[in-house]
Amino acid sequence: MDPFGKYIKAVSARAADKEILKKAQDGGIVSAAYIYGLESGLLDGVIIADKEDGFAAAPKVATTREEILNAAGTKYTVCSNLSVIKSAVREYGCEKVGFVGTPCQVQSIRKAIKYPVGYRHVPDKIALIMGIFCMENFPYNGMKAIVEEHCGIKMDDVVKTDIGKGKFWVYSKWGDVKTIPLKDTHPYEQISCHVCMDYTAELADISTGSVGSPDGWSTIFVRTAKGEEYLNKMVEAGAIETKDIDAVKPGLDLVQKLALSKKEKNAKEVEHRKEIGLPVPY
């Protein structure tokens, strides 16, 4: 089983901008790419997963550095990023849109570009597709149950959530740090995630995620010529610093282990669904 999909190169990287790093989940790659894009004119609008009251996620079109920084950080709940893509092109009049999404959302936008049945004059406006690694996601009330009932922190007080080292971590604005074992979060997972066969956003121009790199850094797969050109420009402009992925710990071996564990588990679920006559994406 192919763990990562096609890629040109993999690196470990982080944003050079201290303000981005302060707010970012990991290395601040998505924020840095977006801000660099807007400031250099490579992008004129970007899709973000904004933070709303109660640490909810809401898709939004952003055109400024402040909006991007405000949205930084992972919300472990579904954010329908595709739903605002046409609004970016229509109401905002963007011609060079940056998109970020989970692997399934990247698949969606690739389909929308190849089969743009309801996407008039959108495909040629997508300038950059970034993907983030994703093991699974939670409905909002699933995340809320984990945070409020298991961790005892109110949603309104959450400043950061994280999944790592086998645990779900919640940080409150009062300085509390609570965790629960990941296995206790499984009942709250979005079930449709269980047929997903993509961990590293294999169809993105650039994929990024925390796994494989040290804290404060991100792992990046550069997959397309467009992605490579974009990343090279970011490095030249000093927007990010990179390291050889082979020189960092834990490196791609861990990414591979997690990617394969997701794919093998979900391949079984796909087979099970077929056996009992339920449809699977084809």
Add this chain to the structure above:
Amino acid sequence: MVRVAHIHMSGCTGCLISLADTYEKLLDILGAVDLVYALTLADEKTEITETDDKILIERKIPEDIDIALVEGSVCLDDHHSVEDILTTRKNSKIVVALGACAASGGVTRFARGGQMSQPAHSAFVPIGDVIKVDLALPGCPPSTESIVNLIMAALNGDMDYLEPFAEIAKYGKDACGCDVIKNVIDQSLCMGCGTCAAACQVKAIDMIEGKPNIMTEFCIKCGICGAQCPRVRFPELVQKIE
């Protein structure tokens, strides 16, 4: 040269306008095909028969059409319409249901007659209810790009690309916002990406806590939401990226 016809049934010409919306690409397409029939764009061979009490004007759908782009649904209460669609099938190698009305009835699903000057005209069906359809492209209208992609794939014989449209021709005649409920949410396949909400041309879909909420009163049964969903159909060729 490939002979293409645009056949106008009970449609609004929006599908043809969507094709024309390609600007210079339209010229490429027209350069690659012979547009043998399109009432909106070209004169037709017209036969005029004069009798004592009336003058009958008949336009003939040509024979030997390679690709017929059919827009609009069929009014079963209008015998000219029924004849036209039957003739189109007989004279064409590939019949494409272009847009929601032809593919799934679209807004004409709501027609119920009673209006002047033909109050008896009440029954409208997708063309697939009367003839065999080879390819169906949903949308009201289908996007410019999707029409071009479909025509170019048909010209190049790219059956891999066309396969989803062949499937919609077979199974997509009852299109509705409910497709997203029945075929995606109810099958525990919806992961909440929001592509259906963006694709919907009448904004009948809201994403609420990461799942589509279908406002059926707004839905015009165009079939876009179901067609756009990657959790129903994710063609292998989408996975090829450069």
